[in-house]
Amino acid sequence: MTDTAVATPSSSIVLVTEIPGPRSRSLWARREKATPRGLAHTAPIFVDRAEGALLHDVDGNVLIDFAGGIGTLNFGHTNPAVVDAVREQVGKLTHACFTVVGYEPYLLLAERLNELVPGAFDKKTMLANSGAEAVENAVKIARHATGRQGVVVFEHGFHGRTLLGLSMTSKVRPYKLGFGPYAPEIYRMPFPYEYRRETPCTAAAYEREIRDFFASYVAPEQVACVVMELVTGEGGFIPAPPAFVEALIKVCRGNGILFVDDEIQTGFGRTGKMFACEHYAELFDFEPDLVITAKSMGGGLPISAVTGRAEIMDSPQAGGLGGTYLGNPVACAAALAVLDSVEKEGMVERARRLGAKVETRFAELASRYSRIGDARGLGAMRALEFVKDRVTKEPDKEFTQRVIQSAYKSGLLLLSAGTAGNVVRTLMPFVITDDQLDEGLALLERVIASA
Numbered sequence: 001m002t003d004t005a006v007a008t009p010s011s012s013i014v015l016v017t018e019i020p021g022p023r024s025r026s027l028w029a030r031r032e033k034a035t036p037r038g039l040a041h042t043a044p045i046f047v048d049r050a051e052g053a054l055l056h057d058v059d060g061n062v063l064i065d066f067a068g069g070i071g072t073l074n075f076g077h078t079n080p081a082v083v084d085a086v087r088e089q090v091g092k093l094t095h096a097c098f099t100v101v102g103y104e105p106y107l108l109l110a111e112r113l114n115e116l117v118p119g120a121f122d123k124k125t126m127l128a129n130s131g132a133e134a135v136e137n138a139v140k141i142a143r144h145a146t147g148r149q150g151v152v153v154f155e156h157g158f159h160g161r162t163l164l165g166l167s168m169t170s171k172v173r174p175y176k177l178g179f180g181p182y183a184p185e186i187y188r189m190p191f192p193y194e195y196r197r198e199t200p201c202t203a204a205a206y207e208r209e210i211r212d213f214f215a216s217y218v219a220p221e222q223v224a225c226v227v228m229e230l231v232t233g234e235g236g237f238i239p240a241p242p243a244f245v246e247a248l249i250k251v252c253r254g255n256g257i258l259f260v261d262d263e264i265q266t267g268f269g270r271t272g273k274m275f276a277c278e279h280y281a282e283l284f285d286f287e288p289d290l291v292i293t294a295k296s297m298g299g300g301l302p303i304s305a306v307t308g309r310a311e312i313m314d315s316p317q318a319g320g321l322g323g324t325y326l327g328n329p330v331a332c333a334a335a336l337a338v339l340d341s342v343e344k345e346g347m348v349e350r351a352r353r354l355g356a357k358v359e360t361r362f363a364e365l366a367s368r369y370s371r372i373g374d375a376r377g378l379g380a381m382r383a384l385e386f387v388k389d390r391v392t393k394e395p396d397k398e399f400t401q402r403v404i405q406s407a408y409k410s411g412l413l414l415l416s417a418g419t420a421g422n423v424v425r426t427l428m429p430f431v432i433t434d435d436q437l438d439e440g441l442a443l444l445e446r447v448i449a450s451a
């Protein structure tokens with residue numbers, strides 16, 4: 001333990017103790033007695049408070065946050081507009097259950113999402129509590145609307161930890177191991193992971209692969225929907241090639257299969273547009289039938305949504321959709337404040353600028369360090385994939401963990417990703433200052449150089 005804070009005049013990182021400090025270690029010991037080991041932590045740190053892109057732990061240390069609550073804090077910790085909206089709403093109505101009696105915040109948010117989500121058609125929105133719950137409801141709605149049961153998902157995809165969500169999720173360790181049997185009628189298509197393909201693929205070849213999949217695994221007339229992250233989240237921030245998505249949309253439309261766009265992690269500006277699907281819609285005719293949102297929509301509060309074509313959303317019978325806490329009024333108030341903040345403060349443009357800066361820095365790192373096999377992403381959704389050898393591309397999970405551990409001990413919170421656990425992803429809040437971003441990126445380079 002040091003007697004004085006370790007910081008330069010321009011530094012946002014302040015280290016008063018080693019990390020984790022004594023109070024965090026004490027709380028960690030209590031945590032091991034009180035909570036199950038399945039609740040694993042990226043860093044054994046306990047946070048006392050946070051603002052913007054900075055975390056203050058219980059020992060007085062200040063860390064820069066590149067994790068952003070796993071993408072829930074695009075607009076910053078304790079965003080003032082969100083805090084004010086929540087305080088006001090708590091004083092008026094904390095809960096009533098929208099399926100018992102209505103309240104205006106739910107309607108206001110549904111109306112805003114119907115306008116905001118891409119698609120030149122009438123839309124309707126249902127609200128829920130979590131990304132996984134929204135995924136399950138999207139599948140329910142698609143199945144009811146089509147009268148089909150099959151659901152196509154992708155390798156490297158992550159769609160939650162509930163039974164259906166976990167069945168749709170690709171990564172076995174640690175998410176699926178020991179939790180089966182899983183829900184039936186889930187079919188997994190290879191994701192177009194360009195870095196790990198031996199040869200580039202053309203649009204025609206992608207279409208052949210998609211049609212071969214339906215010929216080999218499930219007849220298209222049995223499939224209700226395809227559920228896809230256009231940039232994988234937990235799977236390693238892999239952007240889907242536009243040629244693949246265009247071919248997939250063609251096959252879906254030709255066979256009456258609904259396209260469900262999972263924007264849980266990509267939505268609300270993370271990719272440099274409000275929704276990732278907007279990047280693809282600039283290149284070809286693309287309007288998802290259903291769009292799933294969550295995470296940063298609530299500014300740190302739990303809320304999610306399914307927004308889609310009105311006739312599809314109206315398919316389930318009255319009472320077929322519901323849940324006690326769906327669209328809680330306090331969470332709705334937070335989400336409305338988020339949408340106001342997006343419009344008034346130019347957050348999507350800020351995300352584009354952040355993404356361009358991180359992209360440049362990551363390309364420079366990749367040119368200098370041979371352990372970086374790939375630097376990729378879209379907008380401010382950026383990642384580094386670490387390998388043991390650039391020729392074999394063997395994943396290096398151990399090196400990745402050393403980078404993450406060295407980073408948090410030095411004052412930078414990072415997250416891993418990828419099916420092999422060999423990717424570092426960045427989800428810094430958009431409100432991070434330029435100085436804080438530079439400080440975090442410089443620290444990241446130092447730990448890569450020394451890991």
